[in-house]
Amino acid sequence: MKPKDGDDAEEFDERVGRRLDRLEAELLDRGLTPSPLPAGKTHRVLTALTAAAHG
Template identity: 50%
Template sequence: MKPKDVDEVEEFMARAERKERRLEDAVRERGMVLSEHPESKTRRVLTALVKAGGGRG
């Protein structure tokens, strides 16, 4: 995800948190479990997928 030109730090962080929640919800809806460890393989994969998808969502 990239900040928009008009984003303030708080706005960007809020957008990023919403996007992360949506991704986590989508994963859970598919019956998968995310690790709570911030450097887990699952989170690295999700981050890579978001970057590869151009941050859409």
């Protein structure tokens, strides 16, 4: 994600947090478990969603 024009650090952090919450909810809805490892989490989430959509 990129900050929108006019975003301060707090607003940007809130938007990122909401996005991560939606991603986690999507994973749980599909019966997947998010990895507890922070490194590469976005890549693993996107890979899992792609696999679920095509599998």
